[in-house]
Amino acid sequence: ISQILSFNIISNPTLLFARRPSLDSASGNITFQVNQEHRGVAVIRIFVEDNGGTNDGGVNRSEERWLAIRLQNRDFVPPSFDILNSSIIFHEHSAPQLFPAIIRNIFPGTSLLRKFYEIEISVAEGPANALQELKLYPNQTLLLHTYPFFYGHFILTVTLKIWTISNPLNYTATSGNISVDVLSVNDAPDFDLSNESLVILEGSGLTSISLLYNI
Known part of the structure; x- marks a missing residue:
């Protein structure tokens, strides 16, 4: 006699x-629906019984x-990117510097939702007069243009x-740094005169005229 399991x-x-x-014994499939408000691990204990009873020591x-079921945040793989060159060196008085494709392998994170992203760059540390652009x-x-006499x-x-499109005001962020060193050029000191010819009237008192620039 076959037993019912x-x-x-x-x-x-x-x-x-x-x-x-719940478990379907015919297909072997387990079916469930997770609660979107919670995260964590559930332990599922499964056993089977038959209708043969326990008489005579049966x-x-x-x-x-x-079975462990882990309910994770949809973004369990965090956003990331790579910086091709995290240390930049050039000399003062240089022309604008271009660094092609310095940000690579942009990954917005694992999600079932469609995601949007943008990349921002700013000066985190250093003098305020370093950059023209x-x-x-x-x-x-990346475009870097320092002031001529900055090092x-x-x-x-x-x-x-x-x-995400459903929540544009609530964003996650990850960041990385680029170190920039502008080296001094050991050139001769220089200056310009604002005027190469001055005409002073006789009888003038103490005279002060702005003469030097580009020192």
């Missing part, structure tokens, strides 16, 4: 599920098998901002 499932904790797990229940083009080419060190911060 029934599978039993015990889940703990139950709050991770909007619909508790055993009608199997050993338990355990700082720009990151859509192809991730020294500053740090740029690159920030990757991620958001």
Whole structure:
């Protein structure tokens, strides 16, 4: 006589599920619906019983098998990117510097939702008078243009901002730094005169005229 088998499932904790797990013995499929408000790990204990009873020392229940179900945030793989050159060196008086595709391998993170991102770059540390122009083009080419007589060190911060279309004001961000050193050029001192010919009227008192520039 064939026996009827029934599978039993015990889940703990139950709050991770909007619909508790159930098992179809014919297909072997487990079915459940997670609770979107919770994260964590649920331990599922599964055992099978038959209808043969326990008379004469019989055993009608199997050993338990355990299954762990981990409910993770959709963004369990965080956003990331690579900086091709995190240390830049050039000399003062240089023409505008271009660094093609300095930001690479942009990954907005794992999600079932469609994501949008943008990359921002700013001076994180250093003198305020270092840069005439700082720009990151859509192809991730970096433009750096320092003032002619500036030399020294500053740090740029690159920030990757991620958001979804359903929540554009709530974004996540990850960042990285670029170190920039502008080396001094050992050239001769120089200056210019604002006027190479002065006419002073007789009888003039103490005279003061702005004469030097581009020192």
